[in-house]
Amino acid sequence: MPPQCPICRSGRIAAHHTGRKICTSLGTVAGAISGIAAACSGARIGATVGAIAGPAGSVIGGLAGALLSGLAGGIAGGSAGAALGDFVDESILDSFECLDCKHTFSGNRA
């Protein structure tokens, strides 16, 4: 449901996602960092599983394990950051702007 201007009741509202953008980037970086830590254990698991297929399998398994863990960490961190950013946008920042009277307000107070 689109928000309404609390001053002039206009429905012409622009939403800024400043908090969301910042938190998504921060979350992706933080997630990738923790993903790198997880990648070490992912690589070990992958190498162990791949070892069944021989030495080559061990290398491929280790790489696949590390890649998947790092990627999963980045994605998880990014979506957690986006959710946090949405919360910040809606409850803390004045993330909505009325296009008619230029009043800015947060989704909470609307």
Ligand SMILES: [Zn+2]
């Ligand atoms: Zn307005």
